[in-house]
Amino acid sequence: MSVQRKTIDPTTVIAISGVALALLCLVVSKHPAANAWTVTRPHGEDPAQDDAHGRLAMIPEEIPAPGLRDVFWRVMQELSQDRVAFVAAGVAFYLLLALFPALAALVSLYGLIADPAAVSDHMRDMAGVLPPGAFDILADQLQQLVLRRETTLGVAFFVGLAIAIWSTHNGTLAIFDAMNVAYEETEKRGFIRLNIVALAFTVCAMIAAIVTIGIVALLPAVLEFVWLDPWKETLALMVRWPLLLALVFSGMTAIYRFGPSRQPAKLRWLTWGAVLATAGWLLMAFAFSWYVEAFADYNAAYGALSGLVGLLMWIWLSICVLIVGAELNAELEHQTAKDTTTGPARPLGTRGAHMADTIGRSVH
Numbered sequence: 488m489s490v491q492r493k494t495i496d497p498t499t500v501i502a503i504s505g506v507a508l509a510l511l512c513l514v515v516s517k518h519p520a521a522n523a524w525t526v527t528r529p530h531g532e533d534p535a536q537d538d539a540h541g542r543l544a545m546i547p548e549e550i551p552a553p554g555l556r557d558v559f560w561r562v563m564q565e566l567s568q569d570r571v572a573f574v575a576a577g578v579a580f581y582l583l584l585a586l587f588p589a590l591a592a593l594v595s596l597y598g599l600i601a602d603p604a605a606v607s608d609h610m611r612d613m614a615g616v617l618p619p620g621a622f623d624i625l626a627d628q629l630q631q632l633v634l635r636r637e638t639t640l641g642v643a644f645f646v647g648l649a650i651a652i653w654s655t656h657n658g659t660l661a662i663f664d665a666m667n668v669a670y671e672e673t674e675k676r677g678f679i680r681l682n683i684v685a686l687a688f689t690v691c692a693m694i695a696a697i698v699t700i701g702i703v704a705l706l707p708a709v710l711e712f713v714w715l716d717p718w719k720e721t722l723a724l725m726v727r728w729p730l731l732l733a734l735v736f737s738g739m740t741a742i743y744r745f746g747p748s749r750q751p752a753k754l755r756w757l758t759w760g761a762v763l764a765t766a767g768w769l770l771m772a773f774a775f776s777w778y779v780e781a782f783a784d785y786n787a788a789y790g791a792l793s794g795l796v797g798l799l800m801w802i803w804l805s806i807c808v809l810i811v812g813a814e815l816n817a818e819l820e821h822q823t824a825k826d827t828t829t830g831p832a833r834p835l836g837t838r839g840a841h842m843a844d845t846i847g848r849s850v851h
Contacts, residue, residue: 540849544823546755557850558818565814569668575806578661582802585658587628592651593693594632597700616772618779618801620794656682656689665806666746669813671841675748684745692738699734702727736765739809743816750828750839756820764812771804821847 541554550558611622663685667674674681739761744751779785785793820842826832827843838844 541822542824542846545825547759547819550819550822553849554822557847558815558822560850561818561821561847562811562814565669565818566811569810569814571807571810571814574665574668575803575810578658578665578806579799579803581661582658582806583799585655588651588654589658589689589693590625590628591632592648592655593696594629595648595651596693597697616769616776618776618785618794618797620779620785621798621801624794624798652686652689652693655693656685659685659689659692662742662806662809663746663748665810666742666813667748669810670747670749670817672747672749681748688741688745691741695734695738699731702730702734732765732769735768736761739764739812742809743813746813747840749841750830750843752816752820752827752840752843753829756827757816759819760812760814760816763815764808767808767811768805771808772801775801775804817842818847821845 539551539553540557541550544550544554611626617625660681663681664674666672676684740754740757743757743760744754779797785797789796820827820840824835824846826834826838828838828840835846836844
């Protein structure tokens with residue numbers, strides 16, 4: 488008699504995760520330390536001079552343990568108050584709508600330097616970070632786009648490329664809005680400036696995607712024509728993954744720097760959130776793919792939509808990780824009275840950034 492493996496309904500896991508998150512937020516809000524905030528003068532002194540909590544820190548590494556505890560509890564509280572899961576869900580929706588126009592633009596740009604018919608094969612090496620079934624949806628769409636692609640560099644080609652990029656940039660705008668939530672900013676950029684920044688960011692992201700394909704997929708093909716010792720070839724193939732992580736880290740940093748509507752923070756105040764988001768995204772991607780393949784029976788729950796649902800959840804989790812990194816960066820800035828923004832040092836209240844213009848509360 489065969490034993491049928493019992494599968495777990497993904498909706499059950501989502502519900503359990505939601506309950507766990509709600510309980511965690513409740514514990515944080517009820518924790519004695521979380522309710523012991525002091526607003527302006529901890530211990531009766533000017534908070535800007537409270538160096539025991541890192542108020543005079545010039546870089547994040549100078550914040551001592553008590554200050555890091557302040558940062559931790561404020562991040563936990565902000566994750567609840569900013570409704571990160573719901574904000575990420577909205578961004579994931581817009582990114583899903585922007586995904587297929589982005590693929591169309593990617594095929595057009597990729598066709599300028601390589602055979603677009605091979606783009607899905609070149610991307611297959613990166614399928615491990617996606618849930619099972621999600622890459623098949625992307626591969627099918629890529630093949631259809633290749634068949635319909637305009638092969639000549641005429642007006643139709645550039646018009647189609649422009650429409651695809653414009654449709655994709657709405658996803659970039661959604662990410663920018665999420666960064667404003669994390670940094671507690673309101674959108675102050677005008678319509679023209681905001682869309683120019685978003686379009687430029689979108690084009691750079693597509694170029695980065697092409698570079699990523701080149702690093703991950705084309706490097707083995709190049710090595711076939713270059714004679715190397717076996718150990719050198721193995722080393723070259725191993726190096727591509729750290730390069731990919733470096734590219735992801737750079738993308739995270741760029742989002743934190745240019746996404747929120749504020750005076751940009753210095754790079755040193757963006758590093759730790761980008762490190763956390765990069766490591767968290769990598770762990771999430773492989774863990775979620777393993778979970779879907781090993782436990783979740785998406786076909787039984789969602790039928791023909793299983794691959795699409797898995798992809799949507801993957802995007803949602805990715806945005807959650809991205810926002811958590813932004814919250815960490817924001818609260819690290821919030822811990823010090825020193826100017827964390829680019830340009831010459833300015834006093835509190837004149838820096839053009841809420842987190843740099845105010846001092847976060849301390850836990851006592």
